[in-house]
Amino acid sequence: MDSFQSLFEQLFGSEWGIPLFLLTKNLLLILAIIVPLLLAVAYLTFAERKIIAYMQVRVGPNRVTFFGIPWLGGWGQPIADAVKAIMKEIIIPTGANKFLFLLAPILAIAPALAAWAVVPFSPELVLADIDAALLYILAMTSLGVYGVIIAGWASNSKYAFLGAMRSAAQVISYELAMGFALVCVLMMSSSLNLGDIVAGQEGGSLLNWNMVPLFPMFLVYFISGVAETNRLPFDVAEGESEIVAGFHVDYSGMAFTIFFLAEYANMILVATLTSIMFLGGWLPPVDIAPFNLIPGMIWLLLKIALMLFFFLWFRATFPRYRYDQIMRLGWKVFIPITLIWIVLLGAVMQLPEAALQSFPLNLWF
Amino acid sequence: MNFLDFVFYSLASVAIVAALGVITLRNPVHSVLLLVLVFVTSSGLWILLEAEFLAIALVLVYVGAVMVLFLFVVMMLDINLDRMREGFWKWFPFGAILALIMTVEMSMVLMSKQFGPEAMQTPEYKSADYSNTKELGQLLYTEYVYAFELAAVILLVAMIAAIAITLRYRTDKKSSDARRQIAVSRDERLRVVSMTAEKKE
Numbered sequence: 423m424d425s426f427q428s429l430f431e432q433l434f435g436s437e438w439g440i441p442l443f444l445l446t447k448n449l450l451l452i453l454a455i456i457v458p459l460l461l462a463v464a465y466l467t468f469a470e471r472k473i474i475a476y477m478q479v480r481v482g483p484n485r486v487t488f489f490g491i492p493w494l495g496g497w498g499q500p501i502a503d504a505v506k507a508i509m510k511e512i513i514i515p516t517g518a519n520k521f522l523f524l525l526a527p528i529l530a531i532a533p534a535l536a537a538w539a540v541v542p543f544s545p546e547l548v549l550a551d552i553d554a555a556l557l558y559i560l561a562m563t564s565l566g567v568y569g570v571i572i573a574g575w576a577s578n579s580k581y582a583f584l585g586a587m588r589s590a591a592q593v594i595s596y597e598l599a600m601g602f603a604l605v606c607v608l609m610m611s612s613s614l615n616l617g618d619i620v621a622g623q624e625g626g627s628l629l630n631w632n633m634v635p636l637f638p639m640f641l642v643y644f645i646s647g648v649a650e651t652n653r654l655p656f657d658v659a660e661g662e663s664e665i666v667a668g669f670h671v672d673y674s675g676m677a678f679t680i681f682f683l684a685e686y687a688n689m690i691l692v693a694t695l696t697s698i699m700f701l702g703g704w705l706p707p708v709d710i711a712p713f714n715l716i717p718g719m720i721w722l723l724l725k726i727a728l729m730l731f732f733f734l735w736f737r738a739t740f741p742r743y744r745y746d747q748i749m750r751l752g753w754k755v756f757i758p759i760t761l762i763w764i765v766l767l768g769a770v771m772q773l774p775e776a777a778l779q780s781f782p783l784n785l786w787f
Numbered sequence: 788m789n790f791l792d793f794v795f796y797s798l799a800s801v802a803i804v805a806a807l808g809v810i811t812l813r814n815p816v817h818s819v820l821l822l823v824l825v826f827v828t829s830s831g832l833w834i835l836l837e838a839e840f841l842a843i844a845l846v847l848v849y850v851g852a853v854m855v856l857f858l859f860v861v862m863m864l865d866i867n868l869d870r871m872r873e874g875f876w877k878w879f880p881f882g883a884i885l886a887l888i889m890t891v892e893m894s895m896v897l898m899s900k901q902f903g904p905e906a907m908q909t910p911e912y913k914s915a916d917y918s919n920t921k922e923l924g925q926l927l928y929t930e931y932v933y934a935f936e937l938a939a940v941i942l943l944v945a946m947i948a949a950i951a952i953t954l955r956y957r958t959d960k961k962s963s964d965a966r967r968q969i970a971v972s973r974d975e976r977l978r979v980v981s982m983t984a985e986k987k988e
Contacts, residue, residue: 437790438789438790440790441790442790522820552839553918554839554840554918554920557840557844557847558843560847560851561843561846561850561851564846564847564850564852564855565850565851567851568823571855571858575816575862583862586862587859587862587863590855590858590859591859594852594855594856597851614920746963746965750965
């Protein structure tokens with residue numbers, strides 16, 4: 423590292439050398455996060471098709487394979503899909519606003535990837551260990567809606583526009599509940615840093631995780647996360663049966679695929695954040711011999727995989743919500759629950775020290 | 788010019804050009820989107836000033852919530868630009884005077900003794916573990932707690948007032964009560980009728 427830094431200093435002078443070195447280093451680190459993430463996104467689509475297929479007693483994709491190996495049947499499907507999407511033509515409708523039409527997919531995927539900057543994979547492994555990480559996450563997830571709104575408007579189609587309007591209202595409603603649920607998390611850990619939030623849940627077993635004292639918040643956060651990513655049963659923004667495909671009805675080829683990737687990247691992000699904030703991140707469920715020997719990152723990945731499985735399970739199980747029911751759930755159910763829980767948690771935290779040190783409160787405070 | 792200067796000038800020039808675009812572009816949706824760009828670049832400038840809490844809060848509140856609603860409304864409105872531009876020259880003197888007064892006021896404040904470059908020392912650069920979220924929170928909840936709570940109450944009153952103004956009780960709307968829909972039992976919806984099977988010819 424030091425030799426690289428001095429190389430940059432020789433090339434660009436002492437004033438520009440260090441910033442350019444940091445820039446290059448961070449770009450490479452970003453690539454080291456984004457490339458596995460995009461691979462995970464590709465294989466999440468495969469997992470989704472396979473899992474839903476098995477739930478519906480079908481086989482799912484099982485044809486495309488690598489080098490003709492039969493037991494890898496289906497594993498080449500995401501690659502084949504990607505190649506197909508890249509080859510297809512991007513059709514821009516005549517009445518569309520060309521610049522915004524092409525900008526929208528970029529705006530959809532950029533926040534979904536940018537939020538990963540502050541996600542800790544293990545106590546040491548984090549790109550930007552900033553103090554306001556939780557706020558940053560909230561800010562980035564709230565930006566994702568621009569892609570959907572601009573796509574709906576720039577397409578100049580009434581179906582796309584309806585999808586965009588629905589999505590905007592839905593995402594803003596659920597963001598409130600999501601934010602309030604996270605307020606509880608930061609009250610528990612008295613820190614905005616994601617690494618500190620995980621460290622605060624340490625204590626020997628899964629009973630210490632935020633999931634236990636904040637169980638309703640865990641449910642609210644995860645369900646709001648499903649709504650934020652416009653996944654079933656909250657996918658009225660797409661609503662194939664009512665408004666064709668919602669905001670991306672006019673998109674084709676790679677532009678459509680970017681929306682698709684953004685949706686799945688957001689799913690993985692929500693699953694990761696739920697694991698970090700409520701399921702103890704990289705901590706093992708029980709801190710005894712066989713479990714705590716497994717590296718923390720494996721535990722984090724397992725938890726992410728479990729949450730993602732819930733996403734797919736929801737999709738295979740629940741029918742789509744009616745629009746007014748979505749709004750009712752967000753405003754009349756979730757927000758009151760979160761507000762009550764914040765007050766309750768604050769009251770418990772103000773208990774005398776002796777009460778907080780006694781069982782069961784000593785597990786969490 | 789070092790790296791920080793370069794970042795500052797590029798962010799600042801983008802912000803100024805975008806701000807000019809906000810008031811000159813014909814399409815209101817483009818204006819709103821450029822306003823979003825102004826907010827994002829100014830939040831970048833604030834990060835450059837090590838005010839990361841304010842910068843992220845700006846993105847979270849203005850870009851993430853306020854401008855989305857703004858965009859939402861502007862897209863739904865059917866704005867006739869020609870009619871809006873009709874009275875331009877009639878109102879121009881009025882607007883120009885207003886702009887002039889505001890410029891004079893701002894220059895009086897900014898160029899006064901309290902705000903001049905001599906009066907304001909360049910703050911020291913803080914180390915990487917300095918958390919201005921914590922500092923801000925401590926200041927808000929101790930020294931300025933009354934002002935802070937007063938602001939919160941004013942916002943709450945404004946919110947309740949806005950809801951009260953727009954709330955209309957309508958008796959003719961056909962909304963469904965989700966609680967009653969969920970509580971419905973099988974007997975209310977389904978009746979099994981036993982009848983004798985008919986013989987086919």
